[in-house]
């Protein structure tokens with residue numbers, strides 16, 4: 001578990017002070033993948049560098065499994081740094097070393113013996129799916145392969161936390177997927193807690209359990225992706241789920257008695273809830289907008305639906321009782337939309 005409490009960090013510029021982190025607090029559960037997203041200059045990299053102990057915050061605490069890393073010094077700080085593997089932004093491999101040689105670097109620094117090093121490097125090459133590239137130099141690898149080697153190198157010393165700063169920027173979508181798969185495997189097979197800094201919400205959609213949205217050095221939204229997408233007005237939800245033409249379009253009109261926005265999470269809900277509600281309550285149900293997507297392996301749908309029939313309200317209530325997230329237009333006492 002990583003807990004960040006009220007973290008502050010400022011930089012002096014010629015024209016004044018920039019508050020890169022302005023009281024950031026967030027939590028990442030052990031073994032989860034957390035996406036840190038936000039616009040350029042929001043403070044994402046500064047947060048990552050502070051957690052990686054590459055930058056000292058001005059104030060606040062960073063607890064990994066209960067220990068406040070900010071208060072550490074000397075030997076304890078060096079030991080804590082080894083617990084955090086870092087995949088830096090951009091190309092970070094040494095050109096004059098092979099893929100295997102790059103992965104072995106942290107092991108050499110830690111004094112791990114030759115045979116043990118070879119075994120560990122072999123395991124890591126296998127984890128990132130590049131066993132056949134052991135003796136290849138970075139220049140002969142694709143951008144995605146280089147990033148996968150950088151992930152393997154970051155995992156070499158068996159850290160409990162893996163921090164990746166924009167690991168997929170400048171990669172095409174299929175290459176991006178291969179890097180994300182490797183991060184996901186690190187979590188699933190090694191139990192590593194993964195923090196991914198990214199400006200790309202597709203990364204959050206594909207692998208994140210948790211997300212923190214930063215803006216101007218502050219956390220403006222934070223939580224489990226699957227919970228946030230169901231919250232009305234969530235920025236994460238608005239970005240990750242299909243649009244449905246919101247606002248006035250939720251007002252009942254035309255031939256529908258009730259118009260509502262419905263978010264459905266999981267195979268059972270997405271596959272069966274709407275037709276079952278329509279059949280059970282004898283209402284006509286029309287999909288007016290929205291669509292399907294996936295969050296990791298979980299199917300999620302957001303639809304604008306129009307219900308017609310005497311028991312339309314009862315059908316909606318029944319869906320809510322089955323964990324559908326329903327957003328209705330406010331209705332006045334005379335039944336008209338407010």
Ligand SMILES: Nc1ncnc2c1ncn2[C@@H]1O[C@H](COP(=O)(O)OP(=O)(O)OP(=O)(O)O)[C@@H](O)[C@H]1O
Pocket residue numbers: 011012018019020038039040041042043044045046047199
């Ligand atoms: N070493 C530094 N010296 C001075 N200012 C810095 C330094 N690092 C970051 N900043 C400033 O702090 C603010 C936050 O920068 P940071 O790189 O953390 O944002 P970011 O969200 O990662 O942006 P990007 O997506 O563009 O990388 C910016 O205004 C930046 O100019």
